[in-house]
Amino acid sequence: MITPAEPFQRFANRILPANLSDTVYFRFQALARASRLAKAHSLDFAGAGQQIVFVVDGATKLVAHASESRDQIVAFQFAGEVFTVPGPDNYSYSVSALKDCDILAFDSAEFLRLASSEAGVLHHLLENTTLSLRRCREKTIALGRKTAGERIAVFLVGMAERIGVEQDGRLVLELPMSRRDISDSLGLTIETVSRQLSKLRDDGVIETVGRSGVILNALESLRDRAGFLREAA
Amino acid sequence: MITPAEPFQRFANRILPANLSDTVYFRFQALARASRLAKAHSLDFAGAGQQIVFVVDGATKLVAHASESRDQIVAFQFAGEVFTVPGPDNYSYSVSALKDCDILAFDSAEFLRLASSEAGVLHHLLENTTLSLRRCREKTIALGRKTAGERIAVFLVGMAERIGVEQDGRLVLELPMSRRDISDSLGLTIETVSRQLSKLRDDGVIETVGRSGVILNALESLRDRAGFLREAA
DNA sequence: CGGCCTATTGAACGCTATCAATTGGAGTGG
DNA sequence: CCACTCCAATTGATAGCGTTCAATAGGCCG
Numbered sequence: 001m002i003t004p005a006e007p008f009q010r011f012a013n014r015i016l017p018a019n020l021s022d023t024v025y026f027r028f029q030a031l032a033r034a035s036r037l038a039k040a041h042s043l044d045f046a047g048a049g050q051q052i053v054f055v056v057d058g059a060t061k062l063v064a065h066a067s068e069s070r071d072q073i074v075a076f077q078f079a080g081e082v083f084t085v086p087g088p089d090n091y092s093y094s095v096s097a098l099k100d101c102d103i104l105a106f107d108s109a110e111f112l113r114l115a116s117s118e119a120g121v122l123h124h125l126l127e128n129t130t131l132s133l134r135r136c137r138e139k140t141i142a143l144g145r146k147t148a149g150e151r152i153a154v155f156l157v158g159m160a161e162r163i164g165v166e167q168d169g170r171l172v173l174e175l176p177m178s179r180r181d182i183s184d185s186l187g188l189t190i191e192t193v194s195r196q197l198s199k200l201r202d203d204g205v206i207e208t209v210g211r212s213g214v215i216l217n218a219l220e221s222l223r224d225r226a227g228f229l230r231e232a233a
Numbered sequence: 234m235i236t237p238a239e240p241f242q243r244f245a246n247r248i249l250p251a252n253l254s255d256t257v258y259f260r261f262q263a264l265a266r267a268s269r270l271a272k273a274h275s276l277d278f279a280g281a282g283q284q285i286v287f288v289v290d291g292a293t294k295l296v297a298h299a300s301e302s303r304d305q306i307v308a309f310q311f312a313g314e315v316f317t318v319p320g321p322d323n324y325s326y327s328v329s330a331l332k333d334c335d336i337l338a339f340d341s342a343e344f345l346r347l348a349s350s351e352a353g354v355l356h357h358l359l360e361n362t363t364l365s366l367r368r369c370r371e372k373t374i375a376l377g378r379k380t381a382g383e384r385i386a387v388f389l390v391g392m393a394e395r396i397g398v399e400q401d402g403r404l405v406l407e408l409p410m411s412r413r414d415i416s417d418s419l420g421l422t423i424e425t426v427s428r429q430l431s432k433l434r435d436d437g438v439i440e441t442v443g444r445s446g447v448i449l450n451a452l453e454s455l456r457d458r459a460g461f462l463r464e465a466a
Numbered sequence: 467c468g469g470c471c472t473a474t475t476g477a478a479c480g481c482t483a484t485c486a487a488t489t490g491g492a493g494t495g496g
Numbered sequence: 497c498c499a500c501t502c503c504a505a506t507t508g509a510t511a512g513c514g515t516t517c518a519a520t521a522g523g524c525c526g
Contacts, residue, residue, distance in 0.1 A: 050363075064374050065462060072377045074370045086367050090461040091374060112356070122355035123345070129362045130283075134319050136369040137307050141297050141324060143376035144305040144420030148482065179505060187377030189483055194506050211491060211504070228323040229298060381514065412473060425514055427474050444472070444523060467526100474521065482513090489506065496499080 007056040008032050011104050015054070015082060015128075017120030027114055033105045042096035043103065049087040050108035052125070055079055058101030059176045063184070064091045073185035075135060076177065078162060082128045084108065098176040143187045146227055151186040152196040153226035156206070160216055171216040178211075200225075240289040241265050244337050248287070248315060248361075250353030260347055266338045275329035276336065282320040283341035285358070288312055291334030292409040296417070297324045306418035308368060309410065311395060315361045317341065331409040376420045379460055384419040385429040386458035389439070393449055404449040411444075433458075 008029045012020075016028065037043060037058070045051050053060075055077045062074045062085060076098070077083055085093050087108075095103070115121040142154050156173070164171045175182075179190045186193070197214075200206045205222060207215040216222060241262045245253075249261065270276060270291070278284050286293075288310045295307045295318060309331070310316055318326050320341075328336070348354040375387050389406070397404045408415075412423045419426070433439045438455060440448040449455060 064370065066374055066378050067460060067462060070378050070460075072374045074373055084363060084366065086370065089367070090371065090459075092462055112359075116356055117352050119350050119352040119355055122352055122359055123349055126345075126355055126359045126362060129359060129366060130317060133317065133362060133366045133369060134322070136366060136373060137297065137319065138323065139373055140307055140369060140376060141299055141305045143373060144417075145299050145303050185377075190505075191484085191507085192482060195482095198506070226323070227300060227303075229300060229325055422515060423473075424475085424516085428514090431474070469526085470524090472521105472523075474519105476519080477517085479516075480513105481515090482511105484511075485509085487506105487508080489504105491504080492502095494499100494501080496497105 005029075007034050007102055007104055010056050010080075011054045011082075014080060015121065015124045017118070017124075020118070020120070024114070024118065028111075031106050031110050031114065035103045035105065037095075037097040037101040037103050039097050039099045039101075042094045043105065044092075044094045045085055045105075046088060046092055046094075048107065051085040051087075052082065052106040052108050052111050053077075053085055053095060054082050054104040054106075056102035056104055058103075059098040060101055060103070061096050061098060061177065061181060061185075063094050063096060065094070066091055071184050072187070073181060075132065075139075076181075076185070082125070083132055084129060098181070139185075148186075148188055148192050148196050149199070149225060150227040151188065152182075152193065152200070153222045154228075155182065155186060156200075156214065156216065157219070157222050157226055160219065160222075164216070171219055173214040173216065175212045175214060238262075240267050240335055240337055243289050243313075244287045244315075247313060248354065248357045250351070250357075253351070253353070257347070257351065261344075264339050264343050264347065268336045268338065270328075270330040270334040270336050272330050272332045272334075275327045276338065277325075277327045278318055278338075279321060279325055279327075281340065284318040284320075285315065285339040285341050285344050286310075286318055286328060287315050287337040287339075289335035289337055291336075292331040293334055293336070294329050294331055294410065294414060294418075296327050296329060298327070299324055304417050305420065306414060308365065308372075309414075309418070315358070316365055317362060331414070372418075381419075381421055381425050381429050382432070382458060383460040384421065385415075385426065385433070386455045386460070388415060388419060389433075389447065389449065390452070390455050390459055393452065393455075397449070404452055406447040406449065408445045408447060 012025065016025065035043065057079050060077045062077065062083065064072045064074050066072060075083065085095060142151050146154065159173055159175065160171050164173055179193050183190045183193045197208065201208055205218045207217060209215065245258065249258065268276065290312050292312070293310045295310065295316065297305045297307050299305060308316065318328060375384050379387065392406055392408065393404050397406055412426050416423045416426045430441065434441055438451045440450060442448065
């Protein structure tokens with residue numbers, strides 16, 4: 001495996017403190033395992049323990065395999081994000097590319113051993129983990145207490161915040177994931193996802209462009225449909 | 234508010250490194266807000282930001298309020314556990330006592346400012362947060378891809394690991410939460426929870442003792458019913 | 467023992483899954 | 497550039513699981 005210099009630099013810029021000594025910097029680099037992951041290909045850490053993964057470029061999904069043909073997408077990740085892949089427990093986890101990706105993976109135990117005296121690194125990691133936890137909890141709420149229509153609205157609003165592009169005053173999404181991915185993320189079937197999107201289109205809330213393009217005409221209406229807590233007072 | 238000396242000591246034993254200087258120790262103590270929380274009472278952090286909470290004694294639930302009468306329990310906590318309460322976002326969160334509790338709460342921002350150069354503290358916190366994340370992801374899988382029967386089995390197995398007591402070779406649970414709590418945690422209704430428990434009782438997998446006692450006669454059978462990934466070679 | 471509230475049990479409805487057929491987008495080769 | 501192919505996505509019809517509504521039973525506390 002090649003020494004991943006440039007990808008690692010990107011990782012270091014985001015996660016490692018600027019004042020880190022060269023020695024420690026290179027130790028972290030020595031732990032990094034870089035991979036180029038083509039669209040639809042996946043990284044399987046079965047056998048290995050918990051991993052820390054950095055998405056240098058592209059977009060990924062973290063998939064939990066509950067049983068044959070019953071997958072749950074735990075989270076999506078986009079370029080520049082760091083996340084933790086659990087070691088196998090009651091389920092097995094894998095990371096798949098939604099489009100061609102550059103990935104940096106670290107064995108979590110090794111990484112933490114090296115970082116154990118680097119408060120700056122730990123602090124960044126903690127913030128990232130807390131953000132993941134917050135997102136996971138919001139997903140829990142959606143899966144536990146929301147209808148299909150609400151879940152789709154939540155999904156679109158969330159994607160708008162993360163990868164939405166403003167164009168002519170409207171918010172445009174270029175979704176890297178398929179309908180199957182969306183359904184596996186929201187605990188629904190592709191058919192239900194499709195039906196709900198059609199409904200939103202019929203209601204004029206969104207427009208669809210090809211398979212992956214979505215234009216949000218009425219973000220406020222989407223928020224209303226998401227079943228979020230009303231901002232009282 | 235009284236200075237919480239003894240509860241804080243318990244927190245320190247678990248989270249703060251042993252070699253912490255007295256100065257820093259007392260600074261952390263100054264941040265701690267202790268409360269005695271009677272059963273069914275709740276701590277509301279509305280207005281405040283993210284919190285870090287330590288359960289000195291008792292058991293709690295972290296509840297997200299999606300809308301009126303639509304609550305989702307995000308996680309249960311037992312004595313000795315630390316967890317993060319999100320600041321309000323799309324939902325509002327509160328912590329409720331399942332039984333009489335002693336609680337220690339910290340404002341997360343203040344806590345992290347103080348801990349930012351204490352690698353040992355950050356490391357503990359990171360490990361706790363990662364564990365919470367793992368549990369939350371497992372819950373996501375359950376809510377997204379499992380039937381009512383499977384969710385109940387997952388719940389019982391999980392509780393067995395956390396608060397199960399071996400007695401005469403059988404695992405005995407004394408559940409501190411009501412059926413409503415269980416249903417709010419699993420994204421079901423109390424009726425469905427009740428029906429599934431009755432089914433397990435009819436099948437001889439569990440026995441119930443009063444409202445809160447559950448005896449697990451066949452943990453293996455429960456595991457099978459939980460829909461976990463088969464340990465394939 | 468009596469009252470209250472939680473839990474259980476039953477019947478009917480509704481949302482989403484499932485099964486099945488059709489449409490259409492994107493890539494390929496002529 | 498267009499026709500062809502393949503597979504994702506859409507749309508329709510039906511079935512099933514869990515919810516909802518309603519009534520009864522039972523644990524727990526005074």
